[in-house]
Amino acid sequence: MEKKWWHDKVAYQIYPKSFCDTNGDGIGDLRGIINKLDYLKELGIDILWLSPIYASPFVDEGYDISDYYKIAPEFGTMEDFDELLEETKKRGMYLIMDLVVNHCSDKHEWxxxxxxEPDGKYADYFYFVKGKNGNPPSNYRSYFGGSAWEPIPGTDKYYLHMFAKEQPDLNWENPTVKQKIYDMVNWWLNKGVAGFRIDAIINIKKDTAFPSFPPDGNDGLAAVSKMIDEVSGVGELLEELKEHTFAKQDAFTVAEVFNMKEDELREFVGESGHFSTMFDFSAECVAGNRTWLDTSPVDFHALRNAVFASQLKCQDICFLANIIENHDEPRGASRFLPDYAQNEAGVKMLATVNLLLRGIPFLYQGQEIGMRNCPMGSIEDYDDIGTKNQYTAALADGVSAEDALNACFHKSRDNARTPMQWCSSVNSGFTSGKPWLKVNPNYTEINVAEQTGRADSVLNYYRRLIALHKSDRWKEVFTEGRFAPAYQDQPSVFAYYRKVGDTCVLVAANFGVDSVTLPLIAPAEELLLKNMEAVKSIGTNLLLPSCSSAVIAF
Known part of the structure; x- marks a missing residue:
């Protein structure tokens, strides 16, 4: 596989609204990100991905864009952005933006x-479709619940919104729309951004006949994703997008793709694929393919099998982007670790097996200190539109408020959006004002300041782990090395080899309650990293206590 400039990099997602507030309005801003660049550099980060900072009404927290060429005043100014871009480059870092072009805001000028003018040219920028017998054109349920069709006042037409009704879908069959999107993407690339994280991009191809499907719920609706699953031709649109924009400047692109067909992997992210890489959602799918009310622990074997299968499938085709959590998911420490492992040792263990997989590691803000899901007192404490809709639907189905709120604690996207925990002072040092979203009450114990000064902290472990991944001695094996599962007969062990040439490294973790002794393939040449002192390499045996991990070179 041809080596790319981004193959050996480590990326970090910033959710600007919750990262660092410098003006006391309770909302994070670009100035706050600038102030924390040295912290991120010391952590070992190369690529910064900013969640949307464009002008927006924030119905869906910035993923409803009203002007692609303006910075939301809540975050600062274009001058602030230009300074941020300049400062990242001074530190040898790259900045990528969030690209949201399946839909825009209903407040967008278009x-x-x-x-x-529902019969004018701008109506064709969207999907304005006549209803059927006084009903919507089809029975699609939006991703956020309820009909994906919204009536257009004074007409017999409806417009399509696969997400919130305030997020009308853009018509990618319209050449003018496509060109305007290309122009906007190139404008940002010419400004100096290194690329984009591309939101919900698989949804841009629609079956414009908009057929209905058999209902899959009590509401008589069918998931709009069914239409996306059935339609073909998205690849042509994606290749056009690449040719007109990304390919011109060797931009780094990471796609959010959930509905890709089984045989499309090489087309999407192979050497000549539409995108540089895409997120590996195999673990998220294991956790997420359950009902909202199912709060049982994630099955370890299903998790291990899914990640291993994904690694093996992709290693001759592409580099994936590996994640534990992001702005759309609960905290990984609360989601993927059993109760007895939800401690610092467990968080380090989870980090080890994720960060050393084949692919480019993506961290999410707060992951490096082990931030957890946040308990909320009531549904009013939540901001996320999806959470509120799920809560309301649960109550309508007869679920108690207590059980519905418990599901929110386990599943809500707001778990990842609570303010970054910088220190133990008021509001965790995030803001001097009232934070836009509740600060997790555990901030007095889990914060950057406390962990910076403690050698055995989660933060300092992440620093060592990233340094190992990027070190001159081991960078090649962790970047280019092949992946091979190990010890699959051990029911609680998550282990694999990374191999390149004569170099072989074992990454092993014990997710179980009891200690495990693993017979090694040879005496260890070097124990590169361990998450607790009790881990021992003795002769050809490796002793792994509960919640421990080790990285061993042979």
């Missing part, structure tokens, strides 16, 4: 003009 949509406002479309509403004003």
């Amino acid at each position: 949509f406002q003009k479309a509403l004003a």
